[in-house]
Structure formats: structure tokens, C-alpha cells
Amino acid sequence: MNANITTLLSATILTLSGLTQAQEKKDTVKQLKEVNITSTAPTITMQGGTMVVNVAKTTTAAGSTAWEVLQKAPGVVVDNTDNLMLNGKSVTVYIDGRPSRLTGEDLKNLLNSTPGGNIDKLELMSNPSTKYDAQGAAIINIKMIKSKDLGTNGTATISGGFGRYARTTEGFTLNNRSKAVNIYGGYDFLHTNQFTKTKSERRFKDGYKLEDNDYNKENRNTHNVRAGADFDINKTTSAGVLLKGSFSNRGRNGENKTGLPDSTFLQYAGGDQSIVNPSVNVYFKTGSEKRKNEFTFNADYFSYNKDWNDIFTAQYYNAGKQAIGDQTNIRNNADSRIHVYSASADYVQPFKFARLEAGIKTTFTETDNDMIWENKFGDNWQNDAGKTNHFIYKENINAAYIGLNKTIKKYTFNAVLRGEHTHATGNSLTIDQRFTRDYFQLFPSASISYMKDAKNQFSLSYRRSINRFGFEIVNPFITYKSAYTYQQGNPNIKPVLNQSIEATWAHNYSIFTTLAYSRSTDNLSVVFRQDPQTKILVMSYDNQAAFNVVYANLVVSKPLTKKIRTTWTVMGLYLNINTNLDGVKYQKENITTIISTQNVFTLPAGFTAELNGSFQSPFAMGYASLRSMGFVDLGLRKNIMKGNGSLKLALNDVFNTKQYRFDVKYAAIDNSSRMEMDTRVVNLTFNYKFGNKNVKQNKTRKNAIEAEAGRTNTTTF
Numbered sequence: 065m066n067a068n069i070t071t072l073l074s075a076t077i078l079t080l081s082g083l084t085q086a087q088e089k090k091d092t093v094k095q096l097k098e099v100n101i102t103s104t105a106p107t108i109t110m111q112g113g114t115m116v117v118n119v120a121k122t123t124t125a126a127g128s129t130a131w132e133v134l135q136k137a138p139g140v141v142v143d144n145t146d147n148l149m150l151n152g153k154s155v156t157v158y159i160d161g162r163p164s165r166l167t168g169e170d171l172k173n174l175l176n177s178t179p180g181g182n183i184d185k186l187e188l189m190s191n192p193s194t195k196y197d198a199q200g201a202a203i204i205n206i207k208m209i210k211s212k213d214l215g216t217n218g219t220a221t222i223s224g225g226f227g228r229y230a231r232t233t234e235g236f237t238l239n240n241r242s243k244a245v246n247i248y249g250g251y252d253f254l255h256t257n258q259f260t261k262t263k264s265e266r267r268f269k270d271g272y273k274l275e276d277n278d279y280n281k282e283n284r285n286t287h288n289v290r291a292g293a294d295f296d297i298n299k300t301t302s303a304g305v306l307l308k309g310s311f312s313n314r315g316r317n318g319e320n321k322t323g324l325p326d327s328t329f330l331q332y333a334g335g336d337q338s339i340v341n342p343s344v345n346v347y348f349k350t351g352s353e354k355r356k357n358e359f360t361f362n363a364d365y366f367s368y369n370k371d372w373n374d375i376f377t378a379q380y381y382n383a384g385k386q387a388i389g390d391q392t393n394i395r396n397n398a399d400s401r402i403h404v405y406s407a408s409a410d411y412v413q414p415f416k417f418a419r420l421e422a423g424i425k426t427t428f429t430e431t432d433n434d435m436i437w438e439n440k441f442g443d444n445w446q447n448d449a450g451k452t453n454h455f456i457y458k459e460n461i462n463a464a465y466i467g468l469n470k471t472i473k474k475y476t477f478n479a480v481l482r483g484e485h486t487h488a489t490g491n492s493l494t495i496d497q498r499f500t501r502d503y504f505q506l507f508p509s510a511s512i513s514y515m516k517d518a519k520n521q522f523s524l525s526y527r528r529s530i531n532r533f534g535f536e537i538v539n540p541f542i543t544y545k546s547a548y549t550y551q552q553g554n555p556n557i558k559p560v561l562n563q564s565i566e567a568t569w570a571h572n573y574s575i576f577t578t579l580a581y582s583r584s585t586d587n588l589s590v591v592f593r594q595d596p597q598t599k600i601l602v603m604s605y606d607n608q609a610a611f612n613v614v615y616a617n618l619v620v621s622k623p624l625t626k627k628i629r630t631t632w633t634v635m636g637l638y639l640n641i642n643t644n645l646d647g648v649k650y651q652k653e654n655i656t657t658i659i660s661t662q663n664v665f666t667l668p669a670g671f672t673a674e675l676n677g678s679f680q681s682p683f684a685m686g687y688a689s690l691r692s693m694g695f696v697d698l699g700l701r702k703n704i705m706k707g708n709g710s711l712k713l714a715l716n717d718v719f720n721t722k723q724y725r726f727d728v729k730y731a732a733i734d735n736s737s738r739m740e741m742d743t744r745v746v747n748l749t750f751n752y753k754f755g756n757k758n759v760k761q762n763k764t765r766k767n768a769i770e771a772e773a774g775r776t777n778t779t780t781f
Contacts, residue, residue: 114187134175218236266594292306318332332378459532460487465482475512479510564583575619592733677696713747726738
């Protein structure tokens with residue numbers, strides 16, 4: 065680690081020493097509101113009902129992972145099982161307009177393997193149209209940086225930094241664009257060392273107390289490759305293919321210490337994990353200039369293959385630190401295979417009375433999860449029938465939608481009706497247990513927008529959606545976490561149905577307000593059950609009867625002076641939970657406030673500085689409650705080498721306050737947890753652009769997410 069720090073500091077000194085000789089082009093941004101030139105650009109804008117976070121304009125994203133960037137977006141909250149929420153709603157994550165296909169820990173692994181510096185924008189859609197998949201109440205689309213320059217060009221990036229441990233990112237992109245053909249590709253290598261320290265205390269009604277301290281360190285090496293080609297066959301017809309692959313290896317070492325009234329349990333864990341994640345997209349688009357129609361076809365293949373093994377060595381000790389009984393040894397060897405095949409066709413046809421939009425889509429998903437657990441007796445390993453598990457989950461979704469869009473003077477109306485048929489089967493080969501789900505649902509959406517004048521725009525929208533859950537939720541078998549903590553799926557989980565209505569107002573290109581209400585039936589929640597004799601806590605899942613959320617959002621962005629721009633986001637959330645668990649009535653109300661700010665300062669000598677921060681008050685997550693938390697980030701940027709290069713120095717979570725603290729209190733459960741992670745990190749990033757800078761916009765080609773963002777009148781700061 066010392067060598068890494070020395071290398072980073074040396075590079076910093078050498079690089080900064082040359083700044084005085086570097087030539088810089090003054091960075092100016094032309095505001096959409098007017099022609100006046102200002103020195104800073106907003107990091108947050110609004111396009112229709114979509115909030116856009118311009119990540120590429122920020123300094124603090126440099127050297128971070130996509131997961132770390134996503135957690136800082138306005139209104140985004142991560143629960144205690146690594147699931148994302150936007151404005152209190154469940155989220156489906158898209159990457160470049162295509163569904164990521166992953167949730168929970170697997171989604172976290174994917175985004176932790178993606179450099180945050182490669183992200184162009186985050187598009188936050190809290191109430192999208194049902195022309196998209198009905199899965200998820202909200203959508204977050206991660207748009208990666210892609211060159212639009214003609215000729216041959218590219219970028220090279222190198223980043224180094226450390227928190228408690230060192231991390232590096234290296235990569236390049238290449239692009240060759242002519243008037244008819246665009247060939248592009250890139251490669252990234254990401255090395256991270258991260259830790260998670262969790263301290264929990266469980267209290268029992270008889271006065272018994274269990275203290276659990278867990279420390280886990282992970283080192284991860286990830287290679288990301290991508291290659292694609294777009295072809296403009298003629299003025300109205302185009303086609304393309306994109307191949308991507310992510311190859312990640314992770315090693316981990318952990319220590320778990322559980323304090324009991326009369327003894328101490330000490331466990332050491334080690335293991336390796338390998339992830340191979342290839343994907344392919346092929347598209348074809350055509351239309352008629354005369355009829356102004358458009359037909360688009362997409363075919364996708366996605367694979368996520370994960371192999372891992374862990375070994376746990378444990379021993380009990382008395383108060384005198386003498387061993388009690390024999391040492392125990394447990395290990396697991398597991399592999400998980402996810403394959404997704406998808407095809408969709410969309411058609412747009414303007415008529416005199418309205419614009420027609422229609423489409424069909426089919427998606428087939430197969431998940432094969434095989435986990436083998438063994439206990440060591442003497443020199444022999446024997447199968448643990450209580451934990452070994454082979455589970456296969458298959459799901460087929462067939463969907464179709466039809467919608468109309470009409471603009472009458474200052475009003476724009478949109479209505480879409482989507483139908484989805486779901487057929488899913490689960491098969492636990494280990495215990496010969498099967499289940500089948502077969503159902504059809506309709507998902508309507510509607511919106512109306514009104515442009516009163518150039519400075520005032522209003523919109524109102526409604527959407528019905530669904531949350532279906534994969535093998536990690538419905539698998540009935542138990543997963544070992546530690547001697548006193550297990551995890552178990554629930555095959556009886558029902559899909560969650562969501563309904564939401566949202567109203568927005570944009571004023572003078574600088575103030576944006578949102579007021580919304582959503583209701584979920586059979587809402588999914590993490591539940592906890594414990595055995596009073598063994599003291600084992602089992603984390604599982606169950607449906608709640610009703611979950612209601614009311615939220616209001618205010619975004620203000622404006623230049624304070626010619627050299628200072630500030631953006632503030634203030635959100636208020638009211639959550640109401642009313643349900644029963646194991647025959648016990650549970651009701652909770654919670655008001656949460658989330659405040660975030662981004663401030664950009666133009667300094668002398670061509671430097672730009674950033675001061676960003678966020679605060680979140682206590683937040684209810686089903687049966688668990690997240691205590692208040694916040695963070696402050698600092699950034700400094702300098703353009704060098706005649707504007708072809710840039711240096712970014714970022715210090716994230718300056719005061720190390722972005723720590724998660726959870727409380728679970730209901731029935732016989734009384735548990736408090738504190739999770740500390742490697743969030744205070746400093747990074748230095750160098751980026752260099754080379755090749756042709758002849759910026760000539762190629763033919764506009766939008767994906768479905770981009771089309772939705774611009775469906776209503778575009779509003780930016």
C-alpha cells in the first residue's frame with residue numbers, strides 16, 4: 065500500500081509542477097435559456113419528467129465506481145439489502161437504454177465493476193410511461209460517454225487513489241466515424257480494495273445480549289471491453305451491433321467475532337469469486353420521410369455467470385480465551401448462471417388526429433443456481449444436506465403496448481396501455497419442490513403537459529407497474545452468513561403492484577417542483593425471524609399489505625455570480641406501512657427529508673472547484689429503519705495541454721460520515737447495526753483526448769429512454 069501511495073503522490077507532484085506551463089482554453093458553456101456565455105454549467109437539468117444528472121461535468125465522480133456515483137444521485141436511497149429506491153419507489157436500472165437485468169447484490173457487483181468516470185449522465189425517471197417494461201416503479205438510466213466526432217479519435221484515462229486501501233482505473237476508447245459508418249470500442253481495467261465493517265447488537269426480552277462484529281475486505285480486478293458498429297444504410301434506415309463483456313475476479317478475507325454472555329465465537333472466512341458477463345445487442349431502424357413513420361427492432365442476449373467458493377473456520381472461546389470444543393470447518397462451492405434472451409419491435413406513425421406508438425416484446429430468462437455446502441469431519445468433507453441447494457428458475461414475459469400522443473396548442477396529451485403475460489416456474493432439485501406462476505396484467509399510463517408560457521410549464525402523469533422477483537428472493541433454501549445469521553428465500557412471494565400519480569411545475573428554467581403519491585400492494589419487505597433457543601437470526605422476505613408514499617421535491621439551480629453556480633435539491637417523503645407479520649399487526653409512519661447540494665466555483669488560473677454534499681434524515685424501509693446520514697465531497701479540476709487533457713482531484717466523504725446505521729424493532733426482534741465502508745477516498749485522474757476534433761453531429765438516433773425524456777417539452781436550466 066505504501067508503494068501505491070508513494071507512486072500516487074509522486075505522480076501528483078510531477079503533474080502539478082507542469083501546470084504553469086500548460087495552455088488552457090477557457091471552458092465556456094452556452095446556456096439553453098439565453099445566449100449569454102457563463103463559466104459554469106449545471107450538473108442537474110430537467111427534460112420533460114426526467115431529472116438528468118450530468119455526471120461527466122462533475123469532478124468528484126472521477127476514480128469512483130458507478131455504484132458509488134449512483135448512491136449520490138438526488139432521491140436515491142440504498143436499503144439494507146443493497147436494493148435501490150428512487151423517491152421511495154423500487155428501481156429498474158438501465159444502461160444505455162437497455163435493462164441491466166440484475167438486482168440486489170448482483171447489480172451492486174456489476175456497478176462496482178464499472179468506472180464512474182465513464183458515465184456521461186444519469187437519467188432519473190420516477191414515473192415513466194408504460195411503453196417501457198412494467199417492471200419497477202421507477203427507472204434510472206446510466207448513459208455512458210460516447211464520442212460524436214467525425215474521423216478517428218479517442219480518449220485515454222488513468223486514475224489512482226486510496227481510502228484505507230489503494231484503487232486504480234486505466235482505460236481507453238477509440239472511435240472512427242464517417243458519414244455512414246461509426247465503429248467504436250474501448251477497454252477499462254478497474255482495481256479496487258474495499259472493506260465493510262459491520263457491528264450489530266441484538267437484545268432479547270430475557271436480558272440476553274448478542275454482539276456481532278464483522279470485518280470483510282475484498283480486492284477486485286475487473287476488465288471491461290466493448291466494441292460496436294452503427295451503419296447508416298440510407299437517410300431513413302440504420303442498423304448496428306454492440307458487444308460488451310465484463311470479467312471480474314474478487315478475493316475476500318473476513319473475520320467475525322460474536323460476543324455471548326459466557327463465551328466468544330470467532331470465525332475466519334476466505335474465498336474467491338469469478339464473474340463473466342457478456343452481452344450482445346443488434347438493432348435495425350427504418351422509416352419513411354414521406355409518411356414520417358419509424359420501425360425499430362432490437363434483439364438482446366445477456367449472460368451473467370458467477371462462480372464462487374468460501375471456507376469458514378470457527379472456534380468458541382471462554383472468558384479466559386481458552387478454546388471450547390472442537391474447531392469447525394465449513395465450505396461452499398457454488399455457481400450461478402443467468403441467461404436472458406429478448407426481442408422487441410416498436411412502431412411510430414403520425415396521423416392527423418394523433419401520433420400512434422405501438423410495440424411488442426418477448427423476454428425469456430433462465431437462472432440455474434447450484435450451491436454445495438460441506439462440513440469437515442477429521443480429514444474428510446461431507447455434504448451438508450441442510451444447506452446444499454440446486455435451484456432453477458425460468459420466466460417468460462410477453463408484452464404489447466399501444467399509445468397515442470397529441471399536442472393541441474399549449475397542451476400535450478399522452479396515453480399508453482400495456483399488457484404483459486408472465487409465466488414463471490421454480491424448481492428446487494434438492495428437495496423436489498416446484499411452483500408455477502401464470503398471470504396477465506394490464507398497465508396503463510397517461511400524462512398531460514401544459515406550457516403556460518416560456519417560463520412556466522406544468523405536467524401531470526399516472527402509471528401502474530409491477531415488481532417481479534427472481535431466484536434470490538423465491539429460492540426457499542437457507543444461505544449461511546455466520547453462525548448466528550442466515551438468509552432464506554420465500555417461494556410464496558407475490559409480485560408487487562404499484563400505482564403512482566405525479567405533478568410537476570417548472571419555473572423560469574431554474575426552479576422545478578414535484579408532488580407525487582404512490583401506493584404498493586403486497587409490497588416486498590425484508591423480514592427477520594429468530595430462534596429464542598439457538599439465537600439464530602434468519603433474514604427472509606414477505607409481502608406487506610399496503611405501502612403508501614407521498615413525496616415533494618424541489619430543485620433550484622442558478623448562478624449566484626458569474627463564477628459560482630449552485631444547485632439545491634430538497635425532498636420530503638411521507639411513508640405509511642400497514643400490515644401483519646406472523647399474526648402481529650405492524651404499522652409505521654415516517655417523514656424523511658433529503659437535502660443535497662452541488663456548487664461549482666470558477667477559480668483563477670483556469671481551475672474549477674466543486675463542493676457537494678447531502679443529508680438524509682431517518683428513513684423507514686419496511687421493518688427496518690435507516691438512521692440519518694450525510695456526506696461532503698470536494699473536487700478540483702484543471703484543463704491542460706491546450707484543452708486536450710484534464711486533471712481531476714477528488715476527495716469523497718471528507719468527514720467519513722456516509723455510514724449506514726439500521727434498527728429493526730418489532731415483535732421479539734430488537735437489533736441495531738452500524739455498517740462502515742471505505743467511502744472516504746481521494747482520487748487523482750488524468751484524461752487525454754486525441755484525434756480528430758471535427759465535431760459534426762451525426763444523424764440523431766435516440767433509444768427508448770431518450771425518446772421518453774423528450775416526449776414532453778424539454779426543460780433545462
